[in-house]
Amino acid sequence: MTPTLSKEEILRYSRHLILPEVGMEGQLKLKAAKVLLIGTGGLGAPLGMYLAAAGIGRIGLVDFDVVDFSNLQRQVIHGTKDVGRKKLDSAADTMLDINPFLQIDKFDTALSSENALDIIKDYDYVIDGTDNFPTRYLVNDACVLLGKVNVYGSIFRFEGQSTVFGYPGGPCYRCLYPEPPPPGLVPSCAEGGVLGVLPGIIGVIQATECVKLILGKGEPLVGRLMLYDALNMKFRELKLRRNPECPLCGDNRTITKLIDYQQFCGIPQHQPELENTVNETEIDVVALKARIDKGDKFVFIDVREVHEYQIASIPGTKLMPLGDFPKHAAELNPDDEIIIHCKMGGRSGKACDFLRQNGFKKVLNVKGGILAWSQKVDPSVPQY
Amino acid sequence: MPKVHIPTPLRQYVNQQASVDAAGATVGEVLATLTSLHPELKKNIYNDEGKLRSFVNVYVNDEDIRYMSKDATPVKETDSITIVPSIAGGRA
Numbered sequence: 001m002t003p004t005l006s007k008e009e010i011l012r013y014s015r016h017l018i019l020p021e022v023g024m025e026g027q028l029k030l031k032a033a034k035v036l037l038i039g040t041g042g043l044g045a046p047l048g049m050y051l052a053a054a055g056i057g058r059i060g061l062v063d064f065d066v067v068d069f070s071n072l073q074r075q076v077i078h079g080t081k082d083v084g085r086k087k088l089d090s091a092a093d094t095m096l097d098i099n100p101f102l103q104i105d106k107f108d109t110a111l112s113s114e115n116a117l118d119i120i121k122d123y124d125y126v127i128d129g130t131d132n133f134p135t136r137y138l139v140n141d142a143c144v145l146l147g148k149v150n151v152y153g154s155i156f157r158f159e160g161q162s163t164v165f166g167y168p169g170g171p172c173y174r175c176l177y178p179e180p181p182p183p184g185l186v187p188s189c190a191e192g193g194v195l196g197v198l199p200g201i202i203g204v205i206q207a208t209e210c211v212k213l214i215l216g217k218g219e220p221l222v223g224r225l226m227l228y229d230a231l232n233m234k235f236r237e238l239k240l241r242r243n244p245e246c247p248l249c250g251d252n253r254t255i256t257k258l259i260d261y262q263q264f265c266g267i268p269q270h271q272p273e274l275e276n277t278v279n280e281t282e283i284d285v286v287a288l289k290a291r292i293d294k295g296d297k298f299v300f301i302d303v304r305e306v307h308e309y310q311i312a313s314i315p316g317t318k319l320m321p322l323g324d325f326p327k328h329a330a331e332l333n334p335d336d337e338i339i340i341h342c343k344m345g346g347r348s349g350k351a352c353d354f355l356r357q358n359g360f361k362k363v364l365n366v367k368g369g370i371l372a373w374s375q376k377v378d379p380s381v382p383q384y
Numbered sequence: 385m386p387k388v389h390i391p392t393p394l395r396q397y398v399n400q401q402a403s404v405d406a407a408g409a410t411v412g413e414v415l416a417t418l419t420s421l422h423p424e425l426k427k428n429i430y431n432d433e434g435k436l437r438s439f440v441n442v443y444v445n446d447e448d449i450r451y452m453s454k455d456a457t458p459v460k461e462t463d464s465i466t467i468v469p470s471i472a473g474g475r476a
Contacts, residue, residue, distance in 0.1 A: 043474040131474045156471040157392040177470040179438040192393070194473055202474075227468065229392075232402060238446045238466065323396045323424075 003031045003057065009101060013055050026215045027055060031101075033214045036060040036123035038111055038139055040091040042199030043129030043153050043206065045077035050207040052095035052102050056214070059095070060105040060123055063087045070384070074196035111135055113258040116142040125213060126166075127151045127206055133180035134261035140165060140173035141258055144249050151209050153202040158195050160202035160228040163221050163240060164209055166249075170222040175243035175250075180265045191346060198230050281352060283339060283364040285372045292316065298337040303351045304370075308343065312382045314373055322347045325354060334360045341366035341373070343384075386414050386459045389466040397425040403464075411442060412455030414465055429467060439470040 005013065005027060016022040016030075033056050037044055040063040051059055067075075067082045067090050075087075082090035088106045095102060107119055111130075120126055120142050128139045128150055136154070143150040143166040152173065153162040165172045205226065212218045227236045247254040262268075278284045283291075291298070302309060302317040309319050320328040322342070332338060338355060342348040345368055352365045366372070374381040385405040390398050398404055399422075406421065408414035419426035429440045436442060442449045443466045449457045459465065 039474060041474065129474050131472060133470070133472045136472055153474060154471045155473045159392045159471070161468075161471060176441070177439050180472075181437070181439040181470055192473075199474060225468070227466075229402075236446075236466070238443050238468065239448060241448065241451055243450075 003028055005031070009055070012099075012101075016055070021217045022215060026217070029214050029216075030055045030211065031057040033125070034058045034060070034123045035210060035214075036062065036120060036126045037129060038062045038126065038135070039129035039131065040075075040077065040087045041065070041071065041129065041131065042074045042155065042194065043127075043203040044091065045075045046200050046203035047127055047129055047207050047210075048077050048091050048095050049098060050204060051210065052099045054207070054211055055099065056102070056210075058103040058105065060107060060119070061088055061091055062107040062109065062111055062119065063091070064108060064110045074194065074199050076200070111138060113138060113261065116258060117146060120148060121146055123148065125149050125151060125210055127153075127210055129153065129203065129206070134265045134267065136173060137180065137264060138258065138261045141248055141255065144172050145257070149213060151206045151213070153206040155194055155198050155202050157192055158198060158230040160198055160205075160230075162202055162205045162209070162226045162228075163224060164213070167220065167222040169242065171240050171242040172246060172249045174248045175246045176225065176240060178243075178246075182266050191343065195230055198228075201228055201230070278367055281363070281365055282345075282367040284367055285376050288339065288366060288373075289377045298339050299332065301338060301340045301348075301351070302342070302370075303340055303347050304342050308384070311384050312370055312374070314341065314370060314378075314381065317341070320351075322351055325351050329355060329358065332360070334358075337362040337364075339364045339366060342369045344369040344371055385461060387464045388414060388418055389464060391467055391469055393469055393471065394425060394428060394467060397428060398422045409458060410453075410455065411444060411449050411457045411459055411465060414459055415442070415455075429469075441468045442466070443468065 013027050016027050017024060035051060035056050037047055037059055040048060040061055065087050067078045067085055067087055069083055071078060077094045078090045088108055092104045092106060095104060109115060116138055126139060126143050126148050128136060130136055140150060149167050150165040152165050209221050213220055223240050225238045225240045242249060244251045300317045302319050303322040303325055305321050338360060340348040340351045345365060348365050352363045355363045371383055374383050385407050387403050388406050389403050390401060404418055406414045406417040408417050429437060431437050444457055444459055444463055
């Protein structure tokens with residue numbers, strides 16, 4: 001059945017309808033379009049709101065997370081009243097408030113190799129608003145295997161990247177980056193921070209490209225990687241080619257089905273029973289507190305950045321940011337016992353590894369970092 | 385001298401500079417100059433075999449050196465070199 005617009009919809013979309021590039025024909029294309037939005041966080045917020053407003057007929061949302069206070073600095077689709085709710089429900093409410101003519105499909109799950117093809121197959125376009133390498137490779141591979149266009153965006157601190165992958169004849173994510181970085185080398189937004197308005201810019205670029213693709217108007221962001229630097233307010237465009245040697249979309253394809261993306265990204269298989277156990281290279285915050293109270297002697301080091309130390313710190317620590325750690329490590333005595341913490345345990349783990357490689361024997365990583373300390377030992381320490 | 389643009393994740397290894405001028409007639413030479421000035425940068429863009437890591441792309445102006453002459457790609461004094469590592473943030 002060919003969709004039509006009601007009187008109410010004609011009024012709602014009037015500023016589109018009077019644009020010759022959209023018009024009734026284009027607006028009906030938007031209404032007939034099915035778009036899958038993976039992630040309803042930083043990028044998903046502007047994407048969801050603008051795509052709903054633009055009159056996309058059906059939008060699928062994939063997310064498994066709940067709204068947290070620390071999301072609100074950038075995830076404008078969620079409000080303070082939504083903290084603790086499923087992001088899916090909160091995002092859908094906002095989108096339906098903007099546009100009740102919209103059909104929303106909710107997928108309350110993490111996208112996985114098992115469900116990705118099934119979820120993606122019913123949509124015309126996929127928008128990648130995820131936040132980790134395994135899911136980005138998964139989205140890319142599933143889209144190429146199904147012949148779907150994937151509108152890509154990613155952000156870090158003050159910088160963003162956007163392009164369109166999987167366009168017929170165009171490159172895919174593996175053409176741009178054949179392999180992901182090893183785990184821990186590139187910090188996540190939770191570790192590295194992100195300027196709150198940054199996902200607004202990148203998400204809106206993705207939304208713009210999606211609308212253009214549906215309308216079939218303009219020059220799509222295919223074969224071009226758009227880089228945005230918010231601090232210097234600069235956009236730069238780099239050429240992006242399909243790699244003839246790409247194992248997924250190249251001339252001799254070796255990847256013909258979805259793989260194990262955690263393994264591909266070098267992430268050890270999740271073992272839930274290890275969550276609450278402490279191995280011999282770690283110390284639990286409660287045990288650490290007991291040792292401090294007992295007056296045990298050890299060197300207690302914080303490897304976070306100065307600005308993080310200013311937000312929250314544990315008394316008795318010596319600040320040695322990880323970037324300069326090798327330099328400062330020369331001041332440490334390999335005979336001393338050394339206990340190291342950071343925000344969540346990732347960076348301090350690297351500092352511990354560095355010391356062990358340099359002959360230190362008694363080195364312990366504080367499991368869960370200062371966040372665990374705040375949760376289990378001293379709630380007056382702010383979480384960030 | 386060719387200018388090398390440093391992306392945010394790698395600025396911590398170059399005293400937080402957004403770009404660094406580094407001498408050299410090829411991309412390989414410019415990056416060698418750069419990493420000798422800032423040794424911490426080296427292991428973040430090269431692997432143990434001395435090859436560029438596969439999640440780091442290098443562009444001369446807007447061209448990817450993988451499709452030119454890789455490390456041997458010639459650079460002029462006025463060229464700009466951009467290092468673009470993979471980033472993944474967006475949802476959380």
